[in-house]
Structures are given as structure tokens and as C-alpha cells.
């Protein structure tokens with residue numbers, strides 16, 4: 001996938017921006033707080049229909065402006081597409097090839113990006129819900145059906161929890177809800193298992209290639225049915241076993257909404273043993289494994305966004321990382337300064353100053 005052009009209007013600190021990118025390597029430079037991350041954030045928004053940094057979307061609209069607009073054209077193997085998102089105080093409008101779409105599942109997955117950001121490291125110590133969010137987000141990129149199933153499950157879950165709040169619960173209705181939730185979970189668990197398996201297939205090799213550190217990296221999927229086969233019967237058993245507890249606690253205690261993924265190195269929990277440097281490399285290896293997962297499942301290479309990541313790595317790792325990614329996909333990298341070793345490879349530079357683009361040698 002190649003992003004050809006990006007246009008921003010009243011997005012964050014950009015009043016008006018229009019850029020065309022190089023199909024391979026793009027470097028966005030500028031001093032602190034000039035808008036480098038904002039630019040990448042706008043692209044993430046078109047990929048996920050939300051920001052990777054904040055929940056309150058109003059903050060994305062330039063101060064004192066009525067709405068923000070993000071537009072991009074990109075090409076994938078078969079065709080060229082135009083995406084637009086208009087963010088206003090009441091919500092958002094998503095547009096594909098000039099036609100508004102009603103459901104975000106018709107929009108997510110069209111433009112696939114993977115972002116590397118220094119904030120990624122919080123994920124290891126975050127609540128399970130954040131790790132589930134990442135897993136859901138990545139699987140959605142390869143299958144909009146997964147998102148639909150997840151949304152249906154969430155609606156059933158809300159209904160089940162509100163039913164359980166009653167003092168006298170209609171158990172026949174509970175049976176019906178359980179059956180529906182089991183149906184949705186069959187697909188969700190199968191896709192989560194496939195996701196973890198594909199990542200595990202790659203992550204140790206990528207880690208070792210990046211860091212020359214001989215450890216084993218693994219993601220452990222804490223599935224609601226443990227290692228049991230993902231069958232209707234096993235899920236029915238799970239619901240049967242937790243029924244009394246759920247009725248007592250007035251909440252649904254089992255199911256995919258309680259699952260987690262745990263990062264492990266040499267079979268120990270990463271958060272308990274890894275050094276800061278190892279955590280950083282595991283996160284990079286995870287992101288690279290995501291690239292490969294999306295590529296193998298969709299047949300298309302996602303666009304890689306690297307926000308200020310190089311400055312955290314030593315020289316040899318910077319070179320290694322660039323070598324591993326720049327060949328296979330379009331990259332947009334932000335940095336306050338371009339590292340010396342990069343000056344020998346061809347790239348297009350964008351210099352950002354207070355939300356304005358200043359190209360070296362002219363303004364585009």
C-alpha cells in the first residue's frame with residue numbers, strides 16, 4: 001500500500017496541509033511540538049477511524065475551528081482509493097471514494113498502517129483491556145467481519161449484564177443470550193488464536209535479528225476456554241460452569257471480554273524480568289511481526305509509521321531496523337534530526353515548522 005497524498009484542514013495545529021509522499025522512504029523532521037506526531041496521527045485516524053493517542057476526538061479539531069478534515073489518496077495492488085474523515089463536535093463522517101459510509105467496518109481495513117511510537121511500551125503494564133484493544137484492532141485490519149462479530153458480542157454482553165442486575169433473572173432469556181454469545185465467540189476465539197500463532201511464528205526470529213540477543217519471545221493467549229478446542233460444546237460448558245457465579249455476582253464473569261495476551265521472554269513474564277532495552281526490542285519485534293501478519297493475511301503491505309523511534313536505538317540497531325522495513329513497505333519516519341547514516345539512502349524530507357510544511361529548498 002502506498003499513500004500518495006495527504007491533505008489536512010484544521011486538524012490539530014495544521015490549518016492547511018497538502019503533501020505528496022515518496023513511495024518508499026519519507027522523513028518528517030522538525031523541532032519539538034511542531035506537528036510531526038500530529039501528521040502521523042491523522043493517517044492513523046484514516047486507518048482506525050480513531051486516534052492512537054486520545055479518546056476525546058474534539059481535541060483533534062484545531063482550536064476554535066468547527067471541524068477537522070483529513071483526506072488521503074492511496075494505491076494498493078488493484079486500485080487507487082480516496083479516503084476522507086470529517087471530525088465535528090457531534091461525531092464524524094467517513095467517506096470512501098467520495099461516498100459517505102455508514103458503518104466504520106466499511107472503512108477500517110481499507111488503509112492499513114502500523115505505527116511504532118515510544119508510548120507503545122505502556123502496553124506491557126497496561127490493563128488487559130488495552131492489550132485486547134490492540135489485538136482487536138489488528139485483527140480488524142484483516143477482517144471487517146471480526147469487528148462486526150465483536151460489536152454484536154458487546155451488545156449481547158451489555159444486555160446480559162443488565163439482565164443479571166435484576167434480583168430475579170429470567171433464565172430462559174439468559175439461555176438465549178448465552179447461545180448468541182457463544183456463536184459470536186467461536187469466530188472471535190478462532191481469529192485470536194490464529195493471530196497469536198502467526199505472531200509467535202515470527203516474533204523470536206525478528207527479535208534476534210534486531211538485537212542479536214538470543215532469547216525466546218512469545219505471546220501467551222489467555223483464552224477463556226484455556227487450551228481446550230474451540231467448540232460450541234466447550235463454550236457451553238464454560239457458560240454452564242459460571243452461571244451460578246454470574247447470578248451471584250450480577251455480572252458476566254467469563255468470555256472473550258475477560259481475555260488477555262501476556263508477553264513472555266524465555267518463558268517468564270516480560271514485565272517481571274525484561275530490561276528497558278529488551279522491552280523496547282520486544283515491542284519493535286512485535287510491530288514487525290504485525291506487519292508480516294497483515295501482509296500475509298491480506299496480501300498487501302501496510303504503511304509503516306515510525307514516530308521518533310530511531311532516537312531511542314543505538315546506531316547499529318537503527319540501521320538494522322531500517323534495513324528490515326524499508327525494503328518491504330512505504331515508511332514515514334519522524335525525527336527531530338536525521339541520523340548521519342540515513343543521509344546515504346534516498347528519501348524525501350519534509351520539514352515541519354509550527355504546523356506548516358517547509359520543504360528543504362521550497363514549500364510544497
Ligand SMILES: Nc1ncnc2c1ncn2[C@@H]1O[C@H](COP(=O)(O)OP(=O)(O)OP(=O)(O)O)[C@@H](O)[C@H]1O
Pocket residue numbers: 011012013014030031032033034035036037038039059060061062063308336
Ligand atoms: N487541537 C489543536 N489545535 C491547535 N494546536 C494543537 C491542537 N492539538 C495539539 N496542538 C499543538 O500541536 C503541537 C504538538 O504537535 P506534535 O505532538 O505533533 O509535536 P511533535 O512535532 O511530534 O513534537 P515532539 O518532537 O516533541 O514529539 C503542540 O504545539 C500543540 O499545542
Ligand SMILES: [Mg+2]
Pocket residue numbers: 036037038307308
Ligand atoms: Mg511527537
